[in-house]
Amino acid sequence: MGSVLGGLVSTVKEVLRKSVITAVTRVPKDVWEALHRYYEVESELPRRVLEVMLKAVYVASRSEVPLCQDTGIPTFFIRLGRDFPLSTSELEGLIRDVISELTSEGFLRPNAVDPFTNTNSGNNLGKYFPVIHTELTDGDELDVTFVAKGGGSEYVSQLCMVPPSKGIEGVKECVLKSVIDAGPKPCPPVIIGVGIAGSADVAELLSRKALYLRRVGERHREEYVAKLELELLREINKLGLGPMGLGGLVTALDVHVEYGFRHPATLAVAITYSCWALRRSRVVISSDGRVREDPNDFWLPPWLGGG
Amino acid sequence: MRVVKLPTNPKVINELRVGEVIYLSGLVVTMRDLGKVRYLRMVREGKGLPINIRCWGVFHAGPIVKLRGGKYVIKSIGPTTSARMDHLVAELIKAVGPVLFIGKGGLGELSRDAFRRFGGAYVELVGGTASLITKAVKEVVNVYWLDLGVPEALWVLRVDGLGPAIVTMDSRGNYLRDGVIRRAYEVIKELIRS
Numbered sequence: 001m002g003s004v005l006g007g008l009v010s011t012v013k014e015v016l017r018k019s020v021i022t023a024v025t026r027v028p029k030d031v032w033e034a035l036h037r038y039y040e041v042e043s044e045l046p047r048r049v050l051e052v053m054l055k056a057v058y059v060a061s062r063s064e065v066p067l068c069q070d071t072g073i074p075t076f077f078i079r080l081g082r083d084f085p086l087s088t089s090e091l092e093g094l095i096r097d098v099i100s101e102l103t104s105e106g107f108l109r110p111n112a113v114d115p116f117t118n119t120n121s122g123n124n125l126g127k128y129f130p131v132i133h134t135e136l137t138d139g140d141e142l143d144v145t146f147v148a149k150g151g152g153s154e155y156v157s158q159l160c161m162v163p164p165s166k167g168i169e170g171v172k173e174c175v176l177k178s179v180i181d182a183g184p185k186p187c188p189p190v191i192i193g194v195g196i197a198g199s200a201d202v203a204e205l206l207s208r209k210a211l212y213l214r215r216v217g218e219r220h221r222e223e224y225v226a227k228l229e230l231e232l233l234r235e236i237n238k239l240g241l242g243p244m245g246l247g248g249l250v251t252a253l254d255v256h257v258e259y260g261f262r263h264p265a266t267l268a269v270a271i272t273y274s275c276w277a278l279r280r281s282r283v284v285i286s287s288d289g290r291v292r293e294d295p296n297d298f299w300l301p302p303w304l305g306g307g
Numbered sequence: 308m309r310v311v312k313l314p315t316n317p318k319v320i321n322e323l324r325v326g327e328v329i330y331l332s333g334l335v336v337t338m339r340d341l342g343k344v345r346y347l348r349m350v351r352e353g354k355g356l357p358i359n360i361r362c363w364g365v366f367h368a369g370p371i372v373k374l375r376g377g378k379y380v381i382k383s384i385g386p387t388t389s390a391r392m393d394h395l396v397a398e399l400i401k402a403v404g405p406v407l408f409i410g411k412g413g414l415g416e417l418s419r420d421a422f423r424r425f426g427g428a429y430v431e432l433v434g435g436t437a438s439l440i441t442k443a444v445k446e447v448v449n450v451y452w453l454d455l456g457v458p459e460a461l462w463v464l465r466v467d468g469l470g471p472a473i474v475t476m477d478s479r480g481n482y483l484r485d486g487v488i489r490r491a492y493e494v495i496k497e498l499i500r501s
Binding site: 014025045048049052053055057059060063065066067068069070071105106107108109110113116119120130144150151152153173176177180183184185186187193235238239240241242244245247271275277 | 341368369370371372373382383384385387388390391411412415431433434435436437438439441442455456457458459471473475482484485486489490491492494495498499
């Protein structure tokens with residue numbers, strides 16, 4: 001039994017390593033396709049900017065050089081089956097080992113800084129660093145989504161406590177104003193997660209789930225929410241900030257909204273941004289050691305124009 | 308394709324104009340938030356500085372670095388958000404004169420005012436394209452202030468053809484985004500009213 005478990009531990013570790021390296025050296029297919037669609041319709045400077053982005057993705061994936069030097073705050077969203085033979089603390093230990101190893105190997109920049117002393121820990125480990133969200137689920141599978149959450153896009157995160165009387169119009173106003181305030185800082189075209197709830201903490205968490213767990217073009221299953229997402233996307237792109245905020249047709253590639261119920265007195269809206277270079281990978285491991293990589297994330301981006 | 312050799316002189320920096328797309332060759336030094344704070348403090352205290360950044364290219368960047376055979380090698384480097392350091396850029400310009408800042412994500416009113424009064428310019432690289440930008444870095448010439456951590460240290464780099472670098476703020480106080488931002492505010496007024 002010990003060696004069977006040992007085998008699974010080394011599988012999980014290998015899978016985590018590959019997931020992180022894959023994520024930081026490309027963008028997922030859904031993001032690439034959205035960028036490419038706009039590359040084909042933009043002109044002049046915005047087109048040139050998108051061209052440089054798409055070329056950088058290709059080169060990063062082939063040379064295994066991090067696409068962006070800021071590999072961000074390593075962030076994990078985990079769904080851990082109750083019958084999967086690893087505990088949350090064992091899994092977190094493995095994650096910390098992998099993050100520290102990949103930092104010394106030059107795949108991740110050491111980004112964990114003590115806010116009081118400004119000392120960089122040098123290995124990407126620190127209090128609440130990396131960020132690990134774990135949910136327990138039924139079944140025997142381990143489902144891991146990794147995101148390299150860059151600091152430039154994190155810097156413009158926003159929380160609005162909207163007067164409930166303003167309703168969804170108030171939500172829209174908050175999102176649109178936040179996009180203008182963010183301007184060129186988060187490296188547009190951005191992908192936006194919006195969380196709506198009664199309390200600030202739930203709104204924040206939902207905005208991250210919306211951003212990290214949904215794919216570009218994937219609409220919310222409820223019609224009202226899906227409609228709001230499309231309205232927000234259309235209006236954000238009307239702002240005309242464009243790639244790197246230098247003007248153009250595309251300011252956001254997509255907007256994802258998740259919600260929970262509110263309190264009569266509160267309407268909390270959290271907005272989380274990803275730069276165009278959304279670096280994500282999702283993989284599912286069964287307790288028998290079977291590994292299923294999401295083909296949308298584990299892929300080789302083509303040179304411009306496909307092929 | 309215009310190449311600007313660095314370090315340079317005030318004339319070359321001050322004659323750059325917004326909208327120009329250039330490439331950079333020669334020496335640049337990385338410096339971000341904490342590096343600038345320390346640099347300014349040392350200027351104020353009259354302490355000896357590791358380099359005089361007047362007429363240098365100051366790169367808003369924090370690289371990923373590997374030590375290979377006793378030499379530092381840049382594994383990945385690219386621009387960080389300059390807007391965060393607007394006040395520090397303005398103070399540096401006041402302290403040393405013209406500098407060519409290299410970053411992304413724009414600069415604000417304090418830098419614009421300092422460039423106009425004391426000279427200086429700002430070029431932007433495309434954020435998130437470190438895999439391409441790193442190819443332009445030929446050598447790590449020196450490193451100072453590693454005690455600030457790898458991203459914040461001052462990395463002196465020899466670069467060749469670093470770009471495309473878009474001039475977005477110049478010594479006349481022009482900012483390439485002025486029109487884009489003005490239009491965005493007009494649009495949002497319409498959207499929120501309706």
